[in-house]
Amino acid sequence: MLRMIVMSHGPDACAGVNLDSLDKARNGFSQLSTAAEAKQVTVQGAWVYAPAHFICAVIDAPNPM
Secondary structure, rough: OOEEEEEOOHHOOOOOOOOOHHHHHHHHHOOOOOOHHHHOOOOEEEEEEEEHHHEEEEEEEOOOO
C-alpha cells in the first residue's frame, strides 16, 4: 500500500547550516536502504522544497509501522 511521509524542520535545525543535523542526516540516509529492506518498504520517490524546509516521500509498505 502506498503511503506518504511528510517531514519538516525549522531553519535552526536545517542540515544546510547545522552540523549536528547534517551528521544525523548522513547517518540516517546511510542506513535507509537496510532499514527499508528489513521492513519490506520501497521508496517510490522523495521531494524536497528547501526554502520551506519541507520534505515528502511516497513509500510502498505492507503496514503503517
